[in-house]
Amino acid sequence: MFNFLRKWFSRKTPEAEVETRPLSPEEIRVSHQMAPLPRREIGQLVAACSQSIGRQRELNEDSLLAFTSTIAGNKSNSAFGLYIVADGMGGHQFGEVASNLAVRVVASTILRKLFTSFLDVNPKAPDQSLREIIEQAFAEAQRVIQREAPGSGTTLTVAVVIEQQVTVGHVGDSRAYLLHPGGHHEVMTRDHSLVKRLEELGHITPEEAASYPNRNVLYRAVGQGDSVDADIYTFSLAPTDYLMLCSDGLWGVVPDEKIARIVRESATLEQACQRLVDAANEAGGPDNISVILVRWVG
């Protein structure tokens, strides 16, 4: 579009060209924007993910899972997705074991309870609510981690997407974001970190929080404490939105505005994920980086 405008104006008189207002950065960005995915007959989820150990750690303690499915046919069309990011706790033994166990246990619990209902010959919604199933999955992960890797812990952010409805279960300081068109974004989870708590209580300002020394101290993690109390939220995913799950290796290093810009300016979800990981590494890559991006198209 930019080139087109230039061509158009070059044929005009010089005076007219003088009057032409240069395009603002926002307008230029529009031309680079990720092309809207083509409209499809059936609604479905598309997702991509990426992960990196970073530049300063010797061990990858992050785990992720991305599961996207569509069932289409005469009876009905259904989209189902399960996306998980877990960040094993540094300084603990077996952080990578904890995050891996959490992802596997939660995924198997949720898929067994939910996805098999999809595959049933007479599809019927499960008689438990998603909230209850996610609570059970977290409790199961807590139990298994305490048995298999005692003393360790992990963050756990789980998004179950059914059609356009997202339900997130969350413990720790990995995050779920909704990136809206036009550049604004919402953090859909609440960090269970000491620094966020101090900020919520008004003890420190967001600016102070950004440079707070013990930024990675969590007050809630799966595997720690007697029981795990997951935050569970449900919200809908508009066709123009991106759902992003990531560990603090991304959001703690790359500013939110830059994250939103990279996603908007990438041609595909895969490219966006790779560029996000690259951006975190270019900023020093102090921690493991995990990211999942999801869109609903239909």
Place this chain on the structure above:
Amino acid sequence: MVTQSVTPPSFGDERASQRLAPGFLLANRYLIQEVIGSGGMGSVYRARDMHFPNVPRLVAVKEMINTSPDPLVRQTIVQNFEREANILATLNHPSIPKIYDYFSFENRSYLILEYIHGKDLEAIINETPGFLPEEQVLHWAIQLCDVLAYLHNHKPDPIIFRDMKPSNIMINLSGDVVLVDFGIARTFQVGQKGTMIGTEGYSPPEQYRGEATPLADIYALGATLHHALTRRDPRLEPPFSFSERPIRKINPSVSPELEAVINTALEYEPSKRYQSAEAMKEALLNVARKTGALSRLPTAATISSSAIKPLWTFKCEDEIRASPILYQGKVFIGSYDYNLYALDAINGSFVWKYPTEGGVVTRPAVYENEIFFGSEDGNLYVLNVRTGKLLWTYSTNGPVRSSPRIAEELVVFGSDDHRLYVLSIPHSRALWTFSAADAIRSTPLIAQERIYVGCESGDFYCLDLRGELKWRQQARRAITASPILVGQALYFPSLDGILYAMEARTGWMLWRFRMAKGSITTPANAENLIFVGSADGHLYAVDIRTGREAWRFRTEHQVSGSPTVYKDAVYFGSADGMFYCLDARNGRLRWQFQTGGPITSAPLIYDDIVYIGSADHILYALLA
């Protein structure tokens, strides 16, 4: 600002400090009734505004008598008084009195303010035997944070109240707080040092050094709450000695959580306190959620229901269980006296009625000058909306208690004969029917090319517009209520006492919210809240994202009437006969209106007018 001449006081200069006598007519307008307070500079009176001869409108008259011989001091005093007037004139908040007028005469200046019916908190503390209940203090504390946040966020400059203390807090007849005495409030310029002013005992250390910031008000609020919970007057104690008088040591019934919040507000170092009134309010709300205090709020004496006069009423010959609709200036309402009535919306006068053979409990629907409604005689009636003349009927084999819904030339309704009917309006005949497991009394919802409807069997059906079943869910008991769609999710309660949230395309349950008893009310939505009534007597507000309770409001009987949201309020009736208007965000009662019988139907609200029917046979039109 209007300046008026004052009728000269009937006494000389040497007696200028004398009070105005009851019966004195100030400025030819304000009839002094009695002294309600006095300070160093003058008195506060209750007076009647004689510009409203037919209603006893009361005002507070705040007087300032300037007796200083020094002209510079006199000028400063007058400026301070004017500043209070100017600050008040820019404010608009339910917890701040309105200013009506301001004028000076010779050495006296007067502020005419909204009169607050009620009592100040200091008097309440002193007159209450024992300690005030925690939930009561918490309720006021949250409101005080609200009003402080309003003042501190004032543009262009924040306003610092500077004198928060129990005697400056009025509790009105609704049990809500009103801040009085803005005499030393001032706008705050960052970096500016002020003079020490305030009340010893309540003021923070830095205020003694001449600093007055929003954090000083937070401290003084902490001191006020400490006083209210412990009955220990800080003016009688050494300054900043709150930590030596831990709240729970004096009053063990206070929760540790609330004590911790107050201790934070009372931190000696301003940087350790809550950094804003909003942050403190959030902390108090967390206490309330944790201790469940908000749901146990004592029902304060409220605006007496007799104070609200209906704009008009219309009396039917039997109970009104149906909800009205408004169309082209007319209100249409069904009654158990078998009639559908058309009334003039302006004055409630009768326009026409149509008699059926059974009770009319359905809310009508209008489509292109035709009005549709069901009757317990088993028929769906279609009338000319202007004349009330019958156009056609459709018969079912059971009472029709499900209200018709119209979309795309289809009218959809259920019947006690277990069927859902889908009629083509142009052809006046059924396109298809759907057999349910039991009677359908739920009003169908048509959205996104789907029909959603509940059933007395506890089944909930999702059909496409051709009648094919897309999915089915089951509650443990009947679903009489109708679903609402917000975003991609459906919300409806069942008689099993659960409010369900379901993904609309698949019927997968997102969360369930348990109430103590069943519900037949159709939910309403505002922002992030879903409102639903229950037979347990409560109206619940549930967070749409988490499925957790945000607040609840207790009535004296079952809440069977569906709530309606209008602007920032939620309106509903209860079987206790009362019609309620609550603040949608926090469940605070705004007003209530007593009818002569149980209310089981939903209100209609349009153009700031509420139309609500009651079992006392009457349809009321009230100002929202």
